[in-house]
Amino acid sequence: MTCYNVKPSEVLFSQVSIANKFKDGRLIGEVRDDIYDGIMSVKDLPMIEVKLIDGKYVSADNRRLWILKQLERLRHLSRVEVINIRRIDRRKSARTDHVKIRGGNPGGRSTDLMCVYHMMGRLLLCHHDFRWGSSPHFLVFYIMFCCCCVLSFLYFVWVLAVLLVF
Structure with a gap:
């Protein structure tokens, strides 16, 4: 399998909505916070798999992609390694830059605060x-x-x- 080094913002979601927690029960916002705070590393997450469709990278690993996109927006990372795969499940046919979060808030202690910092950062930089x-x-x-x-x-x-x- 071929690996690429890409910006998370260059990868599209393959679903229009994602669950707010992983199968183990951890909220995606908590994982984002742990990486942001240095408790975890991006390398602790399994590498996301992408397929090149019509010149765009599309991932079926939507919750992990959401975390990586959030960390990129917060300027915590700029690029990540991804694995090129041959196919994505047909049920995951959307090609979108944004997702809705099912199940409520994504969690994490800093969900609202990070949004404010992100907005301020966009204005400042x-x-x-x-x-x-x-x-x-x-x-x-x-x-x-x-x-x-x-x-x-x-x-x-x-x-x-x-x-x-x-």
């Missing part, structure tokens, strides 16, 4: 043709973002201090 220092609007946004971070940290310290005193 060149979304809509913004580049570091390229616009006065960017500078204003960046200053406001830094102030919010500092205020959030100070609020956290204050809450911690109040809890320790009482």
Whole structure:
């Protein structure tokens, strides 16, 4: 079998929806968090299998692909090794970039927080043709973002201090 090194964003899902947990009961968001936090490695996941269809990579390993795409969006990884296979189950015939998650929230302690960081990162790192220092609007946004971070940290310290005193 041939192996390729690809960006997860270059691989399509073969289903329109995925379950929120693996067969062993672990939530896909928890696995993503464990990899993001360094508790696990991407190499701990079985390599995803892809088939080249009409010039696009398509994977039947949709939950693992979701994790890899999330880690790429969070800039935790940029490329992964995939195995080329000859065929994909006929029941997995979709070719899509996005999936719906069945069974509720994907889990993980940072699902919402990572979404916020992802959105902020897109704004900070060149979304809509913004580049570091390229616009006065960017500078204003960046200053406001830094102030919010500092205020959030100070609020956290204050809450911690109040809890320790009482």
